[in-house]
Amino acid sequence: MKRQILFVDDEPKVLRGLQRILRDQTDVWDMTFASSASEATEQLAQNDYDVALLDVKMPGKNGLELLAGIKADARTRDMEVVMLTGLRDQSLKSQALDLGAADLLNKPVLKEDLVARLNNALRMKSYHEKLQAQNVVLEQQVILSQKMELVGVLAAGMAHDLNNILTLIVGYSEITAFLLPDDSKAREKLKQITRAGDRAGMIVQQILRFGKQTEAPRGRCTLGPVIDECLELLRPALPEGVDIEWEGPETDRLVQADATEMYQVLMNLCINAGHAMKHGGVLKISLIETELDADSIPPDHEEMCPGSFLRLEVSDTGDGMDPATAEHIFEPLFTTRGSQGGTGLGLSVVQRIVKNYGGLVTVESSRGEGTSFFVYLPLP
Ligand SMILES: Nc1ncnc2c1ncn2[C@@H]1O[C@H](COP(=O)(O)OP(=O)(O)OP(=O)(O)O)[C@@H](O)[C@H]1O
Ligand SMILES: [Mg+2]
Numbered sequence: 001m002k003r004q005i006l007f008v009d010d011e012p013k014v015l016r017g018l019q020r021i022l023r024d025q026t027d028v029w030d031m032t033f034a035s036s037a038s039e040a041t042e043q044l045a046q047n048d049y050d051v052a053l054l055d056v057k058m059p060g061k062n063g064l065e066l067l068a069g070i071k072a073d074a075r076t077r078d079m080e081v082v083m084l085t086g087l088r089d090q091s092l093k094s095q096a097l098d099l100g101a102a103d104l105l106n107k108p109v110l111k112e113d114l115v116a117r118l119n120n121a122l123r124m125k126s127y128h129e130k131l132q133a134q135n136v137v138l139e140q141q142v143i144l145s146q147k148m149e150l151v152g153v154l155a156a157g158m159a160h161d162l163n164n165i166l167t168l169i170v171g172y173s174e175i176t177a178f179l180l181p182d183d184s185k186a187r188e189k190l191k192q193i194t195r196a197g198d199r200a201g202m203i204v205q206q207i208l209r210f211g212k213q214t215e216a217p218r219g220r221c222t223l224g225p226v227i228d229e230c231l232e233l234l235r236p237a238l239p240e241g242v243d244i245e246w247e248g249p250e251t252d253r254l255v256q257a258d259a260t261e262m263y264q265v266l267m268n269l270c271i272n273a274g275h276a277m278k279h280g281g282v283l284k285i286s287l288i289e290t291e292l293d294a295d296s297i298p299p300d301h302e303e304m305c306p307g308s309f310l311r312l313e314v315s316d317t318g319d320g321m322d323p324a325t326a327e328h329i330f331e332p333l334f335t336t337r338g339s340q341g342g343t344g345l346g347l348s349v350v351q352r353i354v355k356n357y358g359g360l361v362t363v364e365s366s367r368g369e370g371t372s373f374f375v376y377l378p379l380p
Contacts (some may be wrong), residue, residue, distance in 0.1 A: 002027075002029060003028070003029055003030070003050045003051070003122050003360075004029075004030045004032070004047060004049045004050050004051075004123075004141045005029050005030070005031050005032070005049065005050065005051045005052070005053065005118060005122075006031075006034065006040060006043055006044070006047075006049045006051075006052040006053070007032070007034070007052075007053045008032045008034045008035075008036075008037065008039075008040040008052065008053065008054045008055060008058070008063070008066065009035065009058070009084065010035055010036055010055060011055070014033065014055070015033050018033070018053075018114075019031075021111040021114070021218060021369060022111075022114075022115070022224045025115065028195060029118075031320055032049075032160045035154050036058060036059070036061075037058055037060055037061035037062070037063070037065070037066045037211070038060065038061065038312075039075065039197060040052070040066060041066070041069070044070065045075055049079050050079065050080065050122055050125045050361075051069065051079065051081070051082065051118060051121045051122055051125060052079060052080075052081050052082070052222060053081075053082045053083075053084055053118065054066055054067060054082075054083055054084065055083060055084050055085070056084065056085040056087060056092060056096070057084075057085065057086065057087060058082055063083055063084075063085075064083075064096065064099060067081050067083065067096065067099050067101055067269075068099050068194075070100075071099060071100040076124070078128055078129075078132075079125070080107060080121035080122070080124050080125045080128075081100065081101045081102060081121075082101065082102055082103045082104070082117055082118065082121050083096045083101050083103070083104040083105070083161045084104075084105050084106075084107060084109065085104065085105070085106060085107065086107040087104075087361070088106075092104060102114065102120075102121045102124055103117050103120070103340065105117060106251075106370075107226060118129055127171060136270045137240070142281060143220075143287075144183070144331070144332065145268045147332050147333055147334055151332055151345065153161045153298070153335070155207050156207060156208060159204045159207035159208050160198075161205050163204045163205075163208075165200065166197055166201050166204060167201075168198055169193070170193075170194055170197035170198060170201065171329060173190045173193040173194045173197065174190075174194055175193070176190055177190040177191060179205070179268070186206040189329035192232070193235060194283060195229075195233065196233050197319070199233075199263060202260040203260060203263075203264055206260065206261070209316075215334070219257065219259060220254045220255065220256055221254065221255065221256040221258070221259040221262060222249075222252050222253070222254055222255075223246065223249065223255065223287055223310065223312060223377075224249035224252055224287065226259050226262050226263055226266065227246065227266060227285055227287065227312075227361065228248070229263070230263055230266040230267055230270065231244055231246060231270070231285070232269065234270050234271070234274075237271070237274065238270075238283065239274055239277060239278050239279070239280065240275075240280065240283070241277075241279065241280025242274060242277050242280055242281055242282070242283055243280075243281075243282050243283070244282075244283050244284075244285070245282055245283065245284040246284070246285040246286075247286070249287040250286070250287060250288045250289070251287065251288065251289045253310060253379055254291060254380070255310050255357070255377045255378070255379065255380075256357060256377075256378070256380055257357050257377055258352075261353045262353075264349060264350070264353060265312075265354065266291065266312075266314070267377060268346035268347065268349060268350050269314040269350060269373050270283060270314060271346070271372070272346060273314060273315075273316035273318060274316075275318075275340075275342075276316050276318025276319045276320070276370075277316050277317065277318035277319075278318075278363060281316055281317035281318050282315075282316070282317045283313075283314070283315070283316055284313070284315040284316075285312070285313065285314055285315075285374065286311075286312075286313045287310065287311070287312050287313075288310075288311050288313075289308060289309070289310060289311070289379065290308075290309055290310075290311045291306075291307070291308055291309070292304075292306055292307065292309050292360075292376060293306050293318060294306045297360065298360070301355065301360055303358055304359070304360060304378070305358075305378070305379065308378070308379040309359070309376040309378055309379060310373070310377045310379055311374055311376055311377070312375040312377070313372060313373070313374050313375075314372070314373045314375075315370065315371065315372040315373070316370050316371055317369070317370040318370055318371065319366040319368070319370075320365045320366045320367045320368055320369050320370050320371050321367065321371060322367050324329065326365050329347050329363065330348055330350075330351045330361070330374070331344075331346050332344065332345060332348040333345065333348075333352055334348075347361075350373075350375075353374075354375055354377065355375055357378065358377075358378045359375065359376050359377040359378060360375075360376045361373060361374070361375050361376075362376075
């Protein structure tokens with residue numbers, strides 16, 4: 001896009017001269033010429049300029065007053081301003097720079113000098129824009145890390161109490177199973193409760209370790225059995241009318257990942273899929289080996305290398321998401337299910353775990369059609 005420059009001078013001869021000597025710049029600059037401060041103010045209200053060149057001495061509002069107005073207005077403050085003067089007053093330069101001008105040129109001005117100074121002002125404007133964009137990103141990162149820190153502290157406190165309650169649940173389900181006859185169907189169900197409770201206990205231990213900032217021991221696992229166990233426990237919790245499509249793993253390769261953490265990943269993805277399919281649908285899980293090349297790796301996954309990966313797919317035929325929602329789903333505390341008890345932590349946990357193993361989570365979704373999450377884990 002062409003850069004926008006505004007030229008302001010009350011002398012028609014000077015404006016015509018500027019137009020003439022800058023004729024060959026029309027390919028790179030969009031130039032507007034105003035013959036008074038009031039005309040310039042009108043132009044400034046209508047357009048966004050990158051740079052303005054202002055004559056100092058003008059009838060009515062002079063160039064310095066116009067400069068002060070530009071720098072006082074939040075909309076025009078970031079524009080670079082170069083002053084132009086025929087006056088030989090030494091104090092003008094410091095006055096203009098104090099008011100926020102980038103430069104002051106004396107008339108008559110040579111074409112090469114003028115073009116070089118305006119280019120310099122345009123460069124400064126670009127740096128300014130880049131810095132502002134970086135600032136926004138940094139601010140967002142600080143907010144995110146503060147949120148995560150808070151979540152860590154809260155989670156550690158709650159995990160401690162949860163652990164006590166889980167011990168009771170597991171203890172009582174074991175005692176009750178023991179009191180029931182050997183062939184009792186309820187005994188089988190109680191075993192599931194014990195298993196789920198044990199898994200939950202392991203997750204709670206992880207949260208406690210996370211709170212203490214100690215590294216979890218890194219395990220290895222095959223994902224097939226983790227998927228089997230997860231689906232078995234999850235089936236009763238899925239809405240009525242949801243069919244599970246899982247034909248078993250296409251590979252039994254080991255991945256460098258802790259089984260409990262992979263269980264967390266699956267649980268979160270499957271529970272989300274269940275929420276999206278309140279009126280039934282198909283939950284499809286698959287596990288295959290695949291290759292990822294450098295182009296498929298996003299820039300914020302610098303620790304990831306191209307190569308062989310396990311790809312776990314969790315797809316649903318539920319509500320789906322619009323692109324604006326999908327953009328935020330991995331942010332901690334982002335939820336569209338706040339009124340139904342959603343905390344917005346599930347997918348941020350999934351992403352943290354997978355990224356920690358040098359992997360990647362991607363999502364494809366379409367409103368009204370469904371959602372597919374793909375988890376890539378590096379194969380050793
Ligand atoms: N399978 C899916 N289909 C449609 N939307 C989804 C799906 N999975 C996640 N989302 C969207 O992503 C948001 C964030 O998901 P996340 O799991 O992080 O939090 P949550 O499910 O809202 O709450 P929590 O998991 O903490 O109970 C959801 O609120 C939802 O808008
Ligand atoms: Mg969730």
